Amino acid sequence: MGLLYGLIAVGLALIFGLMDVTNFAHGEFLMIAMYLSFFLFAFFAIDPLLSAPLVAAALFIFGAVVYLLIVRFAMRAKANAGMVQIFTTFGLAIVMRGLAQYFFTPDYRSIPQSWLGGKTISIAGIFLPEPQLVGALVSIAAFAGLYFFIHRTDFGRALEATREDPGAVALVGIDKNRVFAFGWGLGAALVGLAGAIMAVFFYIYPDVGASFALIAYVTVALGGFGSVFGAFAGGIIVGLVEAVTALVLPPSLKSVGIYAVYLLVVFIRPRGLFGSI
């Protein structure tokens, strides 16, 4: 489970953590991705596992468009930049939820049969549910990919440089909007991947994103903003803490452990575990 949180958080780590743009609509990106894979399954009988790249691609475009149409202007605000970002993306989240209710109705949906759904695999006597396992593997791959991408490619360096100093970056000929639009697309594509996998074993409804979004923020902040590895570590910690809390406290309180650990960590290290900003 922890790695799944990690997978949701990795996209956010890119947008929120690396570009320092608050995105309160991250959970709604996840919701859209889950609906996409549901409809691809319902109408074309494409298994969520196969459609995952399609969903990711669609979300990439969606993320880039959201950046170019809305977030770009929110970032331009000279006053209260933080609040403008929070409320613009929050407004967007509400609109997306409203649209989902309008077009998809508030009904709970699920994908009844898929290659992975409901199956378990036994490794050395331990039974693991397959969807979670695949989720974990994809999550590790996504983190490794992102880590490589940020630290080893020109684009990654451009992204970090743009966050640090957009003015200086413009002087050396990097188009800030192009870099950030690509970053948003990539972040959305990653959450699209998470959504496609989660669609297999989670109910899909318009508010589904809200329950995961806060944990994703906590995961990113726990690891520390500006650190891909931090978000990965954060995801694992969150998953472990949740599992342990669920053993000790009633299930409805399982998130309390996660939140308490976050508070504990930032009280000791105010920039998260591996944070740089």
Place this chain on the structure above:
Amino acid sequence: MDKDFAARRRRDLIIAAVLAAIAALTPLFVKDVVVQNILILTLMYAGLSQSWNILSGYCGQISLGHALYFGLGAYTTELLFMKFGVLPWFGMLAGGVVSALIAMGLGYPFFRLRGHYFVIATIVIAEIGLLLFHNWEWAGAAMGITIPIRGDSWLKFQFLRTKLPYFYFALALCCLAWFVTWWLEDSKWGFWWRAVKDNPDAAESLGVDVFNSKMGAAAVSAFLVAVGGSFYAQFVSYIDPESVMGFQFSLLMALPAVLGGIGTLWGPVLGAAILIPLTELTRFKFGGSGRGVDLIVYGTLIVLISLALPRGLLSLFARPKKTGVSR
């Protein structure tokens, strides 16, 4: 301070008195219960947002966890009333004091955090409160508390046949929050807060007690919000964790101030006066379909206003030359 500032403060006070007088007279003309309801909510949110604005606007410590204090106010009042028969008036005070103390207790570790880390911490602490109340059997857990109806009385702050007393209380709360803000704006605290907001390090080096000024702002802010929570509980006479401590309250408190003009005296009132009737009307007009049209309209408005007017609606009225003073 210079003359301009003193004159503006006097003018603000007069405008506020006139507005309050006009507001106090509206029930004479507005007999429709639905409209009265909207007016009460508008005044309540104006008061709440004004209180939120003290910590988040003036002092710059953005809190998205004020639902915690709202809920604590509501729960303290009702639990004291239900379990110990304490009158809501005292419960209200108790709720305020409890919230202020908790705000200061939390402030001790919280105010070392900055930026996103602080905002997320405030969201998380409110969420912990919500979950704890959800599981607290003695306090009604997820079922919540239904406040027993004991008939109209000022003593018990309960009114069945008329909404007018609620209206006047909401008005009083709104005026109180406004007046506290007005008064603090020109106090030592007010100047310290603005210094802390603009640049905490510079403020510290100039001898501003940064930590204690944040604590002061948090306590005042939490106290007023908790009183609002107590009022809301009496007004709707049913509370459950989700309906008084949910994340949406934190946002609903922040929105009017942000839309009207964060860190300004008039921003929250203006924002609430526009936003709350709009919210209620869209819900009234489109909400019945259950298909989310109200959400679409509401969300679009938030996006458009925050993009078009990052300083808030109040910036429309600001005379360009005086921006330094009018903030």
